[in-house]
Amino acid sequence: MSPRTLSFHHAIKALILFGFAGYIAYLVQSERILLYIAPRMTDYVKWSALGLYAVGAHQAYLAVSTLRKRHEPDCDCGHDHTPSRSVFKHTIVYGLFILPLLLGFALPDSTMGSSLAAKKGMNLSSASSVKKASPAADSGTGEAPTNGGGTGATAPDSRTSQTGDAGKEAQQAGSAGPTDELFPSDRFTKQYADYAKKLYKQDTIQVSEEFFMETLTSVDLYLDRFVGKKLELTGFVYRQEEMNERQFVIGRFSIQCCSADAAPFGVLAEYDRAKTLENDGWVTVTGKIEKTKFNDAEIMVLKVEKVVRAEPAKTPYVYPNMNFGL
Template identity: 60%
Template structure:
């Protein structure tokens, strides 16, 4: 291979590396990088741009040496000379140029209803927690330390909950007390929010939420709040809830129903999962799919696809601007 052709290959490699470095810089400067990765990963991606830049500079150096015929020969007993086939080289370099070109040409947008439909909207945020708890649950019920030693099975007859601790998410509501003021004694609270080693931090958070007149679903506690409410759904029936998200619908929903949802990301958009709350509102048709709303309503319980889920009877709906960071992320400090 002639020195000039060999040098051209090095320049092509350098241009690809420079391109990816510049694309990362573009995403960081516009904050659009948060459409693709979680904030805690941004610093690592920034450092990768520095690495791309450094390797690109080295490729330029190699290209200059090859152009003047002074490239050092490799002594590893392998031939590193690029293929002389134009078709093969076009395909190989195209695998890098094509996604880079798409990145610069296509608009950066957040995930919405179309992807939620493909992934499936999660309306029961606590399913994974319940699976972990049930997989290690003892064969016999664990006595509730707040209950009398002679107590029997858990009951909800309006006079308070007694007996054995129920599994998380079980109906341990003390009668129709949901929506009233929080119990004053820690013993009553422990009876209302039973827990095990998997759910003890959710039970603690549930006691805090129960005291709120209107429970806000905050950005930094989105998944944790929905999971807590789902775990202890019966205890929160009648309480007020406020949350913001995009409108999502699927075919088997009623005309007055839609989901207020958000995408949760652990690391990057590849692991995104949609979570949301089913709401009922008489004028639901006024809100288009993927529009953003803030809803306030009363927590109820319903069945959807043979599964008990939370239902929000909406009292107030307001159009909302999409959040700057449209995704939500696990709170790494929760439970510590």
């Protein structure tokens, strides 16, 4: 292969590498990188961009040195490292890298919403995974939270499984502060029980961005204790066919690492003017926590008292807080 042709291949590789590095730099600079990965992963992506720049610079050097015949493509390993002479093969191989790069620059960045939530399935019980991992046999008190037969039912104490009884006991103990008897736990749920005690003292539970999933999980895990309490959260409006005209979901996508593992979570809400709220529109909702049956499961429902239209969060997704329980 002529030095000019070989130099051309090195130049193409350099441009592709510089293109990906530049695209990452653009996403980081514009903060659009948070539409694709969790904040804790951004440093790794930045380092990868530096690696791409370095390898791209090396390919650019090879392109120039080969063109000037300063670089000898042969080596002593006994193998031919020159590229294939097939134009079709090169078009396919380089196209696999160039096409997604062009699409990245050409297509607008957008947040995930109702359409993806419908495909993945909205989870209305954020504590469901914790309940599955928390068998009664592992409870240090013998009174571990249990799954009440659905994706959202919670019965922290079998002696007070009825909502009314639980509420009365909670009110009686309220003056003395939440206790371990009100929030029994095991090794799987202790951190949620401790956080639930803090939430229980609040007049209105505000679901913050920092502890979004942790707050919903704690409330859902000890739902009977929070019935009648007020809760405030912000998210996008989501609906599905099984819901009546008064129902909608305040939803968010939770991301562990990147958008590929995004999972939609939300709280069912009931509001007399729910029809005035557009799908994917962002709202801040305040309401009273109750329990209801939905798709044969007992879950939390928010009886809406106040709705305020909100701007989409700067970081539209929520993430597990690594400092939770520490």
